[in-house]
Amino acid sequence: MDVIQKKLTALDIIFWLRENYKMGKSGSTSKNAVYQHYLDMCQEKGIEPSISATYFGYGKLEPEL
Secondary structure (H helix, E strand, C coil), rough: CCCHHHHEEEEEEEEHHHCCCCCCCCCCCHHHHHHHHHHHHHHHHEEEECCCHHCCCCCCCCCCC
């Protein structure tokens, strides 16, 4: 597998999110849990994560409102 094949494109990630998570009016899933699930999936497939932790809310200096 070459470098290009080891990275997911934005469309691949959106597809993965839609396949694994559904929007609803009740309930919630933490950003941390979704990011960890994403990292686990990348590791299982032997690919490098394309999205940084900051995308999922890690490293923010201000609180979320």
